[in-house]
Amino acid sequence: MASVNNGVNIDALLAAREALKGAPAAANFTWRASCKWQNGTHATSTVQGFHGLGDEQKHKTEFSFETDHPEVFASEDHGATPVELVLVGLASCLTAGVATVAQNRGIQLRSVEAKLEGKMNLYGILGIDSDVRNGYDDIKVTFHIDADASKKDIEALVAQSQKRSAVYDIVTNPTNVTVEVV
Amino acid sequence: MIGAGHAGLAISRVLTERSIDHAVLERGEVANSWRCERWDSLRLLTPNWQSRLPGYPYSGVDPDGFMGMPELIGHITNFAAASAAPVRTHTTVTSVRRIDGGYRVATDQGEIGCRCVVLASGAANIPRVPQLRQAVPERIECFTPFDYHHAGQLPPGGALVVGASATGVQLADEIQRSGRPVTLAVGEHVRLPRNYRGRDVLWWMEHAGVWNQRYDEIDELDRARGLPSPQLVGTPEHATLDLNVLSAAGVAIVGRLAAIRDGRALFSGGLRHLFALADLKMQRLLDTFDQWARQSAPGVEAAPPEHFEPTRAPSSPRLELDLRSGEIRSIVWATGFRPDYRWLEVPVLDRKGELRHDGGVIVDAPGMYAIGLPVLRRRKSTFILGAEDDARDLVAHLAHYLADGGRSG
Numbered sequence: 001m002a003s004v005n006n007g008v009n010i011d012a013l014l015a016a017r018e019a020l021k022g023a024p025a026a027a028n029f030t031w032r033a034s035c036k037w038q039n040g041t042h043a044t045s046t047v048q049g050f051h052g053l054g055d056e057q058k059h060k061t062e063f064s065f066e067t068d069h070p071e072v073f074a075s076e077d078h079g080a081t082p083v084e085l086v087l088v089g090l091a092s093c094l095t096a097g098v099a100t101v102a103q104n105r106g107i108q109l110r111s112v113e114a115k116l117e118g119k120m121n122l123y124g125i126l127g128i129d130s131d132v133r134n135g136y137d138d139i140k141v142t143f144h145i146d147a148d149a150s151k152k153d154i155e156a157l158v159a160q161s162q163k164r165s166a167v168y169d170i171v172t173n174p175t176n177v178t179v180e181v182v
Numbered sequence: 183m184i185g186a187g188h189a190g191l192a193i194s195r196v197l198t199e200r201s202i203d204h205a206v207l208e209r210g211e212v213a214n215s216w217r218c219e220r221w222d223s224l225r226l227l228t229p230n231w232q233s234r235l236p237g238y239p240y241s242g243v244d245p246d247g248f249m250g251m252p253e254l255i256g257h258i259t260n261f262a263a264a265s266a267a268p269v270r271t272h273t274t275v276t277s278v279r280r281i282d283g284g285y286r287v288a289t290d291q292g293e294i295g296c297r298c299v300v301l302a303s304g305a306a307n308i309p310r311v312p313q314l315r316q317a318v319p320e321r322i323e324c325f326t327p328f329d330y331h332h333a334g335q336l337p338p339g340g341a342l343v344v345g346a347s348a349t350g351v352q353l354a355d356e357i358q359r360s361g362r363p364v365t366l367a368v369g370e371h372v373r374l375p376r377n378y379r380g381r382d383v384l385w386w387m388e389h390a391g392v393w394n395q396r397y398d399e400i401d402e403l404d405r406a407r408g409l410p411s412p413q414l415v416g417t418p419e420h421a422t423l424d425l426n427v428l429s430a431a432g433v434a435i436v437g438r439l440a441a442i443r444d445g446r447a448l449f450s451g452g453l454r455h456l457f458a459l460a461d462l463k464m465q466r467l468l469d470t471f472d473q474w475a476r477q478s479a480p481g482v483e484a485a486p487p488e489h490f491e492p493t494r495a496p497s498s499p500r501l502e503l504d505l506r507s508g509e510i511r512s513i514v515w516a517t518g519f520r521p522d523y524r525w526l527e528v529p530v531l532d533r534k535g536e537l538r539h540d541g542g543v544i545v546d547a548p549g550m551y552a553i554g555l556p557v558l559r560r561r562k563s564t565f566i567l568g569a570e571d572d573a574r575d576l577v578a579h580l581a582h583y584l585a586d587g588g589r590s591g
Contacts, residue, residue, distance in 0.1 A: 130405065176454075
């Protein structure tokens with residue numbers, strides 16, 4: 001197992017897991033994002049600070065994300081659409097999970113690629129048909145994984161990644177959302 | 183005329199006034215839906231004085247009260263008699279087909295040829311139950327407003343009421359009072375106080391002109407036509423029945439029922455948004471009343487403007503409920519109704535099965551009309567008092583069509 005290296009520091013993660021068991025308050029995290037309107041449907045969102053382990057924390061640098069809509073929506077296309085970013089969030093969460101679980105299970109990964117498709121009927125957001133929801137009505141994730149493991153083990157790997165994925169949970173289960181204007 | 187409810191009878195009355203020969207076909211008795219398809223305790227949510235029909239005002243002793251079903255059935259039956267409406271009861275229409283110069287209406291009592299057909303069979307023939315009904319665990323008993331008569335039918339224990347229209351809030355209230363703890367799943371809803379500034383809120387709807395707003399003056403007509411009924415109930419106490427009242431009575435409010443997965447009901451987390459929306463729209467409507475009172479009716483007798491507490495959001499609404507745990511024993515689907523046009527063999531329905539019509543004048547079917555559908559010609563179209571103006575407009579169109587030899591449409 002020592003020869004397996006997916007670049008995941010599994011010992012540190014397992015140690016953190018043990019430490020948090022004895023410090024439940026430290027396990028409460030608050031993630032943050034800020035968004036600033038640019039023009040039209042173009043906005044810039046940034047993330048840097050978050051709260052966790054009982055203290056304020058910070059990414060090494062501020063990360064920035066442009067969002068907009070494509071020209072077929074009469075927009076200027078300065079970035080991905082917000083719904084595409086949701087797919088990005090889901091894909092990257094599941095992929096990180098695959099790497100972590102593989103490390104923990106002693107499976108050497110050579111390549112992990114995911115393709116995502118989210119289906120949506122614009123009748124929802126355009127307000128044409130109230131029976132059509134605004135959001136995705138179907139999301140499909142297809143993984144291509146090359147690893148030192150049987151297909152069955154790889155499937156189990158992906159299943160475990162889903163089981164522990166925050167974004168998978170966010171997308172598949174309801175979340176209480178409060179929107180305020182101050 | 184297909185259907186001898188208040189709408190069909192209103193058309194009949196106006197046709198009689200104009201000496202236009204006609205028949206009213208009724209599958210059961212006059213006011214059949216009110217007789218057979220309503221729960222026991224139901225009262226109209228409009229006050230009695232608003233239950234006027236063409237040439238037939240309410241003449242009882244309690245103009246501010248709310249009719250129960252027996253009174254309403256009496257009211258409509260007496261109207262039919264007073265109008266000498268040519269009703270053929272126990273005559274079920276089995277098909278309507280286009281023929282040269284008009285329509286052929288087949289019934290279980292024989293066929294009738296006619297130049298015009300008015301569909302007055304109602305907007306609420308079939309309870310609309312969402313697909314996710316299929317995923318409800320078998321041991322839970324399901325009801326629709328058509329098979330619900332009283333809370334005693336429900337098994338003891340918790341009940342989930344899905345939908346917060348007038349039907350949903352009324353049934354939630356009644357079931358909670360019966361000792362069965364109710365969870366109410368709330369989607370988009372219309373909040374109204376029973377009284378505003380000392381008058382019934384529907385008095386304001388009528389006098390401030392909101393109910394008279396025409397279909398061709400409404401920006402989002404499809405939306406207006408699809409709105410759930412307002413959260414009102416007609417009680418002797420003239421009590422308000424909004425979500426704050428229900429929460430105070432112990433009803434657990436949850437978000438829209440989004441899915442049932444592995445026996446667990448999942449509720450949307452967007453409850454606060456829906457509350458804010460309903461509060462905002464209510465306030466906007468009440469502002470309209472105030473503005474009307476100020477500008478157009480300075481002499482109106484009304485108390486000063488009132489403000490209502492915002493809908494209180496539960497601090498952490500439940501997002502999940504295990505339907506197999508025994509906590510919930512029954513589900514009442516108060517998720518709306520749809521009309522039944524299975525007998526209509528004329529291609530006049532859109533892709534969603536709704537009539538394509540312009541204010542009740544059916545598109546691509548000259549001589550065919552509809553009445554009694556939501557916001558048909560005015561915001562008040564589905565209410566009892568809404569039938570008269572719509573009937574007069576449609577009969578005027580119909581009379582012109584007949585006089586023109588059936589060429590216009």
